[in-house]
Amino acid sequence: MHLSQPYLLFLGDAPDHLAAKTARGIHHWRPDICVGQLRLPGCETTLGLPDMTVEEAAAHGAATLVVGVANRGGVIGETWRSVFREALENGLDIAAGLHQRLNDIPELVELAQDYGRALHDVRHPTEAFPVAHGVPRPGKRVLAVGTDCSVGKMYAMLAMERTMKARGLKVDFRATGQTGILIAGGGVSVDAVVADFISGATEVLCPGNDHDHYDLVEGQGSLFHASYAGVSLGLLHGAQPQYLVLCHEPGRAHMRGLPGFPLPDLEDCVDLNLRCARLVSPDARFIGACFNTSALDDDAARRVMHDAGERLGMPVVDPVRGGVEPLVDRLLADG
Amino acid sequence: MHLSQPYLLFLGDAPDHLAAKTARGIHHWRPDICVGQLRLPGCETTLGLPDMTVEEAAAHGAATLVVGVANRGGVIGETWRSVFREALENGLDIAAGLHQRLNDIPELVELAQDYGRALHDVRHPTEAFPVAHGVPRPGKRVLAVGTDCSVGKMYAMLAMERTMKARGLKVDFRATGQTGILIAGGGVSVDAVVADFISGATEVLCPGNDHDHYDLVEGQGSLFHASYAGVSLGLLHGAQPQYLVLCHEPGRAHMRGLPGFPLPDLEDCVDLNLRCARLVSPDARFIGACFNTSALDDDAARRVMHDAGERLGMPVVDPVRGGVEPLVDRLLADG
Numbered sequence: 001m002h003l004s005q006p007y008l009l010f011l012g013d014a015p016d017h018l019a020a021k022t023a024r025g026i027h028h029w030r031p032d033i034c035v036g037q038l039r040l041p042g043c044e045t046t047l048g049l050p051d052m053t054v055e056e057a058a059a060h061g062a063a064t065l066v067v068g069v070a071n072r073g074g075v076i077g078e079t080w081r082s083v084f085r086e087a088l089e090n091g092l093d094i095a096a097g098l099h100q101r102l103n104d105i106p107e108l109v110e111l112a113q114d115y116g117r118a119l120h121d122v123r124h125p126t127e128a129f130p131v132a133h134g135v136p137r138p139g140k141r142v143l144a145v146g147t148d149c150s151v152g153k154m155y156a157m158l159a160m161e162r163t164m165k166a167r168g169l170k171v172d173f174r175a176t177g178q179t180g181i182l183i184a185g186g187g188v189s190v191d192a193v194v195a196d197f198i199s200g201a202t203e204v205l206c207p208g209n210d211h212d213h214y215d216l217v218e219g220q221g222s223l224f225h226a227s228y229a230g231v232s233l234g235l236l237h238g239a240q241p242q243y244l245v246l247c248h249e250p251g252r253a254h255m256r257g258l259p260g261f262p263l264p265d266l267e268d269c270v271d272l273n274l275r276c277a278r279l280v281s282p283d284a285r286f287i288g289a290c291f292n293t294s295a296l297d298d299d300a301a302r303r304v305m306h307d308a309g310e311r312l313g314m315p316v317v318d319p320v321r322g323g324v325e326p327l328v329d330r331l332l333a334d335g
Numbered sequence: 336m337h338l339s340q341p342y343l344l345f346l347g348d349a350p351d352h353l354a355a356k357t358a359r360g361i362h363h364w365r366p367d368i369c370v371g372q373l374r375l376p377g378c379e380t381t382l383g384l385p386d387m388t389v390e391e392a393a394a395h396g397a398a399t400l401v402v403g404v405a406n407r408g409g410v411i412g413e414t415w416r417s418v419f420r421e422a423l424e425n426g427l428d429i430a431a432g433l434h435q436r437l438n439d440i441p442e443l444v445e446l447a448q449d450y451g452r453a454l455h456d457v458r459h460p461t462e463a464f465p466v467a468h469g470v471p472r473p474g475k476r477v478l479a480v481g482t483d484c485s486v487g488k489m490y491a492m493l494a495m496e497r498t499m500k501a502r503g504l505k506v507d508f509r510a511t512g513q514t515g516i517l518i519a520g521g522g523v524s525v526d527a528v529v530a531d532f533i534s535g536a537t538e539v540l541c542p543g544n545d546h547d548h549y550d551l552v553e554g555q556g557s558l559f560h561a562s563y564a565g566v567s568l569g570l571l572h573g574a575q576p577q578y579l580v581l582c583h584e585p586g587r588a589h590m591r592g593l594p595g596f597p598l599p600d601l602e603d604c605v606d607l608n609l610r611c612a613r614l615v616s617p618d619a620r621f622i623g624a625c626f627n628t629s630a631l632d633d634d635a636a637r638r639v640m641h642d643a644g645e646r647l648g649m650p651v652v653d654p655v656r657g658g659v660e661p662l663v664d665r666l667l668a669d670g
Contacts, residue, residue: 131592134561134562191531192529192530195527195530195566198565199562226469227469228466229611230566230569231569233558233564233565237561237564237565257466260471261614
């Protein structure tokens with residue numbers, strides 16, 4: 001899946017910041033590929049980008065209308081559809097990470113065919129993937145793994161990408177979820193592929209590369225999440241990472257969506273991920289941890305990261321508070 | 336997915352015993368639900384069942400034509416199609432575990448609609464499954480896990496089912512692969528569901544049950560298989576097994592399909608499966624191991640099973656050579 005750039009970000013009738021968090025993520029990490037925003041009556045948020053109609057955006061070179069808003073109720077209403085029609089008529093592709101598929105709306109499919117445009121449902125892979133082969137491949141790969149879902153794995157890898165690019169390194173962020181795919185302009189929603197091909201799809205996502213090239217692979221779920229651990233293990237094997245980053249949010253009462261399940265010990269999480277990673281990558285090791293400490297004050301955050309760093313013997317940072325330089329240093333020191 | 340019984344087993348033009356191994360498995364484990372076999376010119380194997388036309392089988396009460404032969408080249412040819420048409424016209428459903436879907440052949444779909452019959456592609460689940468919840472549920476569950484793929488997990492669970500039924504116990508075999516589904520008349524091909532729902536589909540497959548009821552869950556793959564481990568882990572979590580059976584074929588040079596990968600140590604396989612199972616089933620334990628020793632002579636087989644039993648501290652049997660009584664004894668002794 002490859003999305004044409006630059007983007008016009010569609011905020012729809014987003015009632016608040018949270019509803020537009022996909023657009024916010026794209027704009028935060030890729031401001032250079034966002035030509036403008038399109039808001040409908042009722043929209044109560046802004047990215048600070050110029051407001052544009054589809055026609056204006058097309059005149060500014062926009063190639064894809066990206067749906068950056070979570071739709072309420074999961075249904076694409078008529079006010080959205082008229083914008084989508086206008087986008088196709090003006091030569092733009094459309095990309096969305098919604099549950100409802102653009103490709104399930106006949107009038108859009110027909111219009112896209114008429115105008116030779118693409119409808120990208122990034123949550124729903126349509127490619128046929130091979131079975132994973134597990135053969136060692138060149139290039140360096142870093143994978144974010146977590147104690148739980150939604151602890152900042154995508155953010156951690158994007159922060160590392162930005163830091164490593166600033167240092168002039170050869171690096172690519174490899175997206176495995178819908179927001180990451182919209183940000184990167186490509187990737188595979190691994191939790192949506194057929195189970196037999198989780199690892200195979202991941203091998204395709206981050207293929208062999210130059211020996212001094214780094215792939216930073218977005219993680220998904222957790223080996224300790226009773227709903228999704230299969231995805232995490234298949235991703236771990238397919239990514240064949242020499243380097244791992246532990247992602248964690250201190251203070252969670254239980255695993256996301258599973259009230260009966262406490263979070264794993266950090267040591268246990270490190271140990272099980274290494275044990276499983278070494279099936280395909282015998283020298284796999286952790287270069288550090290990224291904590292989401294947004295719920296803590298400065299002092300508490302510093303203390304919890306310091307303590308964890310002592311226990312685990314690795315740098316622990318909050319990418320939002322202080323960046324990921326110590327992890328990049330550790331990565332480069334390693335070779 | 337639920338298949339109507341009894342079956343007419345379709346052997347097609349199977350050139351040898353191996354090509355008809357699906358039919359052979361169904362007949363071996365469920366002779367009571369097989370009314371006859373249908374062979375085409377060129378078929379070089381037999382199950383010893385009465386040869387019947389579709390019409391004759393219908394007169395004997397057959398409810399489903401089951402495709403028990405692996406088709407060469409993956410394509411359903413005209414000689415097969417005419418039998419399938421005849422089956423639908425005579426009031427039979429059709430069930431197949433082929434890569435090519437019956438439901439992708441328009442003339443069959445149309446005919447099935449006309450006659451109110453079902454086309455079951457057991458390799459391709461069509462249900463929408465929920466995300467796994469991991470909540471402890473009543474009933475006892477046994478799961479077969481393996482050092483590798485194709486080491487006898489289905490056979491082990493079916494052998495236990497037969498032994499336990501003979502002892503009057505409440506027991507169900509729960510199928511997770513296409514041959515198992517045809518044998519059981521239902522189940523879920525877990526490696527073909529969308530990755531996010533591996534565990535959820537397994538929870539649906541073996542739901543809560545009476546405290547003295549046993550579900551015997553067919554395993555898939557191995558936590559040590561670099562292509563498929565994600566499926567195995569999702570299945571392990573979804574099955575929530577209190578009891579595990581280790582399946583293994585001594586003497587394999589490498590993991591199936593992966594020349595670079597040696598088989599895991601038995602101890603390592605036991606340990607990792609327990610560690611992962613205990614996320615959802617804190618008291619999970621092994622009740623024994625089933626070895627496929629078909630490549631060994633009697634003495635060598637006895638020796639390798641004895642040695643493994645000593646090392647692992649559990650009964651080790653070959654279900655084909657000597658049955659699974661020691662495993663059932665251990666299971667019942669446990670409560």
